[in-house]
Every structure is written in structure tokens, then in C-alpha cells.
Amino acid sequence: MTQSQLKQQLRTDMTAAMKARDEVRVRTIRMVIAAISEAEVAGKEATELTDGQVLDVVVKETKKRREAxxxxxxxxxxxxxxxxxxxxxxxxxxxxxxxxxxxIATIVSDAIASTESAGQGMRAMGKVMGVVTPATKGRADGSAVAAEVKRQLAG
Incomplete structure (x- = not known):
């Protein structure tokens, strides 16, 4: 099974950061690699994460940093x-x-149009978010996306 390119990039960058004695970068990348390893052994049997799953871990860790x-x-x-x-x-x-x-506003308005949710108000929030979330995953803060969906559905 081939290793995720993003995971391989993280390992390569960690080695480079160690050589450069960049403590912040080493600490951060080491923490992400540990979170990836933890995700790989979670569940009934160990699996190798795909690039998308590795990206999900990086997004989750970034969100933790912003909240902290x-x-x-x-x-x-x-x-x-x-x-x-x-x-x-x-x-x-x-x-x-x-x-x-x-x-984000364009993606949300397209999603409202494609789900025919215009005029339904907040009842359509889940339906619209179901379309918007995959399109914005890792590329926008979820709370900012949800706020834009609410704004457009209310208007």
C-alpha cells in the first residue's frame, strides 16, 4: 500500500526542520504525525490513511490551535x-x-440554488450545509461557512 503524499511531505519537512533546528516546526509536525498515527490505529484494525484523511487530521489540528x-x-x-x-x-x-x-458566498448561493432551498429559511440549513461542506472542507473555517449559509437563508 502506498503512503499518503501529504504524510510523506510532513516527514520530509520534519527532517529538514530538525536539521535547521526550527523547534516550532519540529514540534508542530511531530504533533501532527502523532495525530495521524493515532487515527491510523483507531478502530478495530490499523489502516493507512489516504491523503484526504491526512488532510482531515491537519484541519482538525489547525482548528484545535485556533480554539486554544x-x-x-x-x-x-x-x-x-x-x-x-x-x-x-x-x-x-x-x-x-x-x-x-x-x-464562500458564491459556493453557498450555488448550493442554495442546487438544493432548491431558497425561501425555506433555517429549515434548509442542514441540506445546504451537506452540499457546501465537501466543497469548502479544509479551505474555509466551518463557522464562517455556517454563518454565510445562515445569512443567505435568512435573506
Whole structure:
């Protein structure tokens, strides 16, 4: 079975970061590789993750960093918030290019049209999110996407 290209890239980059003595990058990539390994052995039998599944792990870890950063900022711990920001910046290198607000709005309006959800209000939220989520996965913050869906369904 072939190894995920993204996982291989992470390993290669970790080696390079170790040689460069980039502690933040080494720590962050090591943490992601550990999360990937954990995901591979979860369940009844171990499996090799696909690139899409590895990307899901990176997205999840990035989200954890953003949430921790917010919590540390709110708790008045700027040094810990900065650490989380640095780690999130490293992880951003492995995510696809992020969508702009206009691109998200276009994807949402297309989804509302394709699901014929216009005028149904918030009842159509789940149906629209079901179409929008795969199109924006890893490329936009889920809460920003949900807010745009709500805005367009309410309007």
C-alpha cells in the first residue's frame, strides 16, 4: 500500500526542520504525525490513511490551535496564545489555499440554488450545509461557512 503524499511531505519537512533546528516546526509536525498515527490505529484494525484523511487530521489540528489561541487570549496568557498562533501558521502550510469571503458566498448561493432551498429559511440549513461542506472542507473555517449559509437563508 502506498503512503499518503501529504504524510510523506510532513516527514520530509520534519527532517529538514530538525536539521535547521526550527523547534516550532519540529514540534508542530511531530504533533501532527502523532495525530495521524493515532487515527491510523483507531478502530478495530490499523489502516493507512489516504491523503484526504491526512488532510482531515491537519484541519482538525489547525482548528484545535485556533480554539486554544482564542482561549489563551481570553485568559490573558499572550505567550501561550502566541505559541498556538505559531503552530497554526506551520499547519497552514499543509492546507489548501483558503477561500475568500466572496468565494464562500458564491459556493453557498450555488448550493442554495442546487438544493432548491431558497425561501425555506433555517429549515434548509442542514441540506445546504451537506452540499457546501465537501466543497469548502479544509479551505474555509466551518463557522464562517455556517454563518454565510445562515445569512443567505435568512435573506
Amino acid at each position: 489561541e482564542r482561549e489563551f487570549d481570553n485568559a490573558g496568557r499572550p505567550e501561550l496564545a502566541e505559541k498556538e498562533r505559531q503552530e497554526a501558521a506551520v499547519l497552514a502550510d499543509y492546507l489548501p489555499a483558503q477561500l475568500s469571503e466572496e468565494e
